[in-house]
Amino acid sequence: MKAAILTDTTKCINCHECVAACKKQNHLTLDLPRRWDLDDGLSAKNWTSVVEGPEHTFVRKQCRHCLEPACVSACPVGALQRTKLGAVVYESSKCMGCRYCMMACPYGIPRYEWQAAVPYVRKCIFCYDRIAAGGQPACTEACPTKATIFGDRDLLLAEAHDRIDKSPDKYMNKVWGEHDAGGTSVLCISNADLSFVFGGAAVGAKPLPATTEVAMGAVPFAFTGVVACMAAVSWVIERRMKNGKDESNG
């Protein structure tokens, strides 16, 4: 199974039950307004938020749990991992705090504990222990209007297209997350353009780890190439100099 969340913004009433449930589940304490906050409501102590867009559209913002996550490919110590179920989880004991994941994420999701002397990266972890035990994340469980639901990704995609097909005048004909950055586990359908929250217009279908793969794949060849080249040049020049000397001597 590939776990996924489908959010239907037309059903969201902005009650913030998902936010409250997330805080409770992950033992997140009171959040203070900080200098380093973005204005989207996410922070090291707020792993999900509800963002208000045009036409009174309320959209949940959280980690998208990409199928090919840029953060996982970027982390030099493998502290971020994508599990079999599809949750992108964080192992704080491995982290060394380089913050490359924050730079790599196309959605700007991971947040940092800037206030702490021992800081960690924080983001939604898809309630990994709950879904691994066969349950569902705290946020989808708490939603009173079933605006955000949990299930298998293929089934949810079919459901999303079904809803769009049934009432084409209600929804925009697009499932956010179906192809973005190679597809994400958090899907969204809406009556309005959601690029303001997902960077949908900017984020193309190409999975981001592929961008560095070419360069990283060239590394062994570049190294052997340069080393062999240098050794050869050095040998040739040395030989010529020796020959030159011999000739002049002889």
Place this chain on the structure above:
Amino acid sequence: MDRVRKLKLALWALLGLAASVAVTRFLFGLGASTNLTDANPWGVWVGFDVMGGVALASGGFIVTATVYIFKLERFHSVIRPAVLTAFLGYVAVAVGLLFDLGLPWNIWHMMVYWNPHSPLFEVGWCVMLYLTILLLEFFPVPAEEFPRLASIRSTLIKFRLPLVIIGIGLSTLHQSSLGSLFLIMPYRLHPLWYSPILPVMFLISAIGLGLSMVILESHFTAYFYRRSPEVNLLASFASACRWVLLIYLAVRFSDLIVRGQTSQLLIGNWRTGLFWFEILVMAVIPIGLFSSVRLRSSQAGQWTAAAFAVCGIVLNRIDVGGVAHPRPNGGFYLPSWTELSISVGIVSAAVLAFLFMVEHFKVWEQRPADPHANPLWLPEFHPVDTTWLGIPGIAARTTYSLAFIVATALGFGLLNVRAVESRGVDPTPVHRARGGEILWIDGNLDGFGVAFKHVEHQKREGGNESCVKCHHMNLPRDKGSACARCHRDMYLPSDAFQHDWHASPSGARIACYQCHAEGEARTAATAAACDKCHKDLVPIGALIVVKNYRAVAYTEAMHRMCIDCHVKKAREKNKPEMTRCDWCHKDRRDVIDSRELLLRKAGLMGENVVLPTREARK
């Protein structure tokens, strides 16, 4: 004082300033010591200290390649300073990284936990290995002075060629991989900088920077030690540098054309301006100056052009590292002075180490000496400066220490309270609730208030006797103290105890010994408990227990008091609990017109604020 002395004095002072910031950085974290935000997680410590530092140290592999691979023996005299600069540069990068990493004590994780997909993993490994190689390449120089190390020295010299070759391979890799780091951020880096061939451009510009750095460093030390720079040798480097920069320029612009981003070049925003400025400083001006044979053979021409190239290419690294990233919320990252002082301090330390090495070991054919550093000299009885500091050699050290300490103290003075307390948030003062029957509770005046039916609560809870239920810890002779008296900050706990008032002759007139016993340190820990005197301060029947005299934040206090009580009552009556914010925060911004809100925020209406009644607001 001669030039070297002045330089060292300045460097020690800068190092002292950085030392104070370093304490803040490690005690209070990155939030307190940088201007980084969730939108800009990388700043000048990555852009300059790491990316700029690695590129600045590229002179080492270029000069070793010139001499040991291409066998151009006439450049032999610049090899030792170049390798030394590279070694110190990489050490500086490692130190800079320790400041920038959130968990620097985990830096060794890179060796144990592998993720070969990550460009940063590759950069980390290459830097570690190359640092070792540079150490082995340079070690024979100091080893000359110690006869016991002769065998190690000769072994290292025997293996010099393979070391140099591997060093060149590693340098090629990580100089380019620093560019690969940014390939994964096509949506973050501006199209004028983002390119799939960023690694190639990084490598070419690093070579240009390495050549310029050799030139600049030679002139720098020549000025301070009054030695003559190797002008003729450096002219060849200048010529090579010109070609490298020309290739760079060609690659960069053809890349823009191929990617179809040329339209970006003429947009009149600050990023386009930055791009052109960068191109001008890093390439166009140095190429122009180095192209003239007369200029590149003259001292002034050499160091001016090299300085331009060095500044320009480092600027390019800083731009790619953080400045040329569009901000999602329109914010703008400018490094704080604390960040800059750490960067400058690391460079100062590297320069001081360089000066130490050239004075004590044979980096050049002729070892320059600090003329006053010989401790065997007799004291000079100079009437103004040196006499009281001892003999000249000691005097210099005393002055350096003094500069360091004074600068550290200055740094601690400059660090603001917010940085030291690591709050990252301004204290938000609480304002008194106002109103008769209905209290308007909106401590931070943001318009999201609660209309609290005070009289109704009072009646329901049992009249005048019920004040104690909510107004715990009343002040003496006070029935209902305002919450804001003690819960003074919206978000942060504040001290409810007023020491000054207790000690003041116009206040409680309590002598020190009445609270702090004789012979004990006068601290909060040894003071008498408050309830020794204030026996009736926490009234019997108060809902909230006071554990210490540190008042919790206003929001927390209010929430705890209202919510806890309501939830309890609701459970008793089997009614729904108040779980949603707008249960109480019904009165939103749209109720109070924005003009009034603005005025209230500015505090213009002060005490005369007239609040809409509950009925009027409906």
